[in-house]
Amino acid sequence: MSSEPLLNLHDICKSFYMGKVEVQALKEVSMSIANGAFVAIMGQSGSGKSTLMSILGCLDSPTSGSYLLDGIDVSGRSDNALAEIRNRRIGFVFQSFNLLPRASALRNVEMPLVYAGTKPRLRRKMALAALDAVGLSDRVSHRPSEMSGGQRQRVAIARALVNEPSLLLADEPTGNLDSHTGEEVMSILGDLHADGRTVVIVTHDAQIAAHCQRTIRLADGEVVADSVAGSEHRLASAAG
């Protein structure tokens, strides 16, 4: 593991306005996650874990605080800069897969490369390789509707992997799957971690979190626990 953490959050705050009422979704959250880590972020709904996931994934900017990804300060970046960071450094896996229904598995996986400006031929090659990595070489021209839930989520993982991101962010990746396929998906994520990738899973499910090396618990917008390999202790700034 490298000495420089991949993610470094310092005093991240995020507030929304619900009508005229200000809601603080995140209150001075600080954490760092090392390169190659396998981390679960847990919490009840309303705990702020989805907001944290949006900020980690550069889908949203924090109201205050700093967030370093790969040593780059991404807080307060322009919309275009964030899009580029998402494109090159982050891969998303969503609960509801979020595949384009009319596009084949191959087209879905190619999508990040389209925005990266990769040439069509190379795009195809890389997408095929990513589909092969999740064991879907025989489903490249199928549409999402022609695949099972587990297969769809594997397509989504292939899409998340295709641009070789530094961070793989999974938001309840097994939420729409039965326990058996859920296990399959988790084992794929585990393999990716074993290959040296940084995987962060946002979940409310303790069983899923149990696959991870480290679990960060959120409640009411604050980190309440940070446990490594089962032994729970208070969060220290250099954890991980």
Place this chain on the structure above:
Amino acid sequence: MILGDNLRIALDSLLANPLRSILTLTGMAVGIGAVLYVVVLGQLTQQRINERLQSLGSNILLIRPGYSRMHGVRTAASVNTLKWDEARELLAESQVINTVVPTFSGSAAAEFKGISWSTRVTGTTPGYARINKEVLSEGRFFNDEELRRRARVCVLGATVRDKLFTGVEPVGQTIVLKGSRFTVVGVLTPKGESWSNPDDQIFAPLTTVQARLYGVDYLSGIMAGMQRAADFDEALFDIENTLRRSHRLADDAENDFQVRRQDLFLSTMRDTNRDIARFIILIALVSLLVGGFGIANVMLVAVTERIREIGVRRSVGAKKQHIMVQFLTEAMVLGLLGGAIGVVGGALFNRVQLGSGISVPWDWVGYSFGICAGIGAIAGLFPAVRAANRNVVEALHYE
């Protein structure tokens, strides 16, 4: 992001909703088709008028008697002031007028074997046939000898021939005009429809018509032929000079005659026609505008339907401009496809309606595509901007 990707996405989404796409395309196609049809129709009319203008020639001036005015008050009816002598004088004095053809027209009933046809009798000189480029379908025009001796000969316009003679060769027959018997010596080829049908006319020597039929010594008009159309101003000067002196008009009196170029009347027609054509094109363009609103509407729906897709694309790295260009491309594809259908449909409709000899107005096909792409772009702009500015997180969780 390359054009090909956007086109593929656009076509894909159009195919996803075939009925909706077809309806939107139809709106656009009808607009473009209408524009093309109206343009071709306008051009065709212009062309016909131009052809007629060419056959008339722009170097003929028409002099007609008018009213004399002094200080804005009409002083005398002067329909009988124009004389043959003045025509001769004009020819002698002007350097630029090389032909004068006097005419006198009156109405008369022409009779042949119990058939009567009310028509116009025009007395003139043989020069009339030359200056007007008349072509005879049968016989000949009357000559100077017949003019000199007030011969009772006549030449029929095509309409008169058709009305009076059915199954009979007219040349050599005798018709009766105002009680006098005239021998038909020739028949003119038809000149075609005009405001006053030029074919519904009988021509006879001026001397005969003036003395024998109407008993007058004045003219209803003089045609003055110039060598070159460019000599118009000088010819006008000569005409005014000669006629004013001859009519003894005071210096402050207005002309008691009118001069106009024969082609100007038609030119005015042409200009009017062009204005009408432009107006109709404008109306057709409005229907294109309506088609544009159709595109805007469909694009707004498309954006709403695909908020989730927008979120997904943004999450994997699409910038705002990528999303915007994607939806703009889709709108423009709608516009251009509609335009293409309209061009093909319009061309076919033109062929059916106006005949196969009609050329495709390529310049307008070009404009049409420009207009379609433009309308597509403008119609798609607002939906596209809305799509691009969606909050990514909300879009991803949009149900």
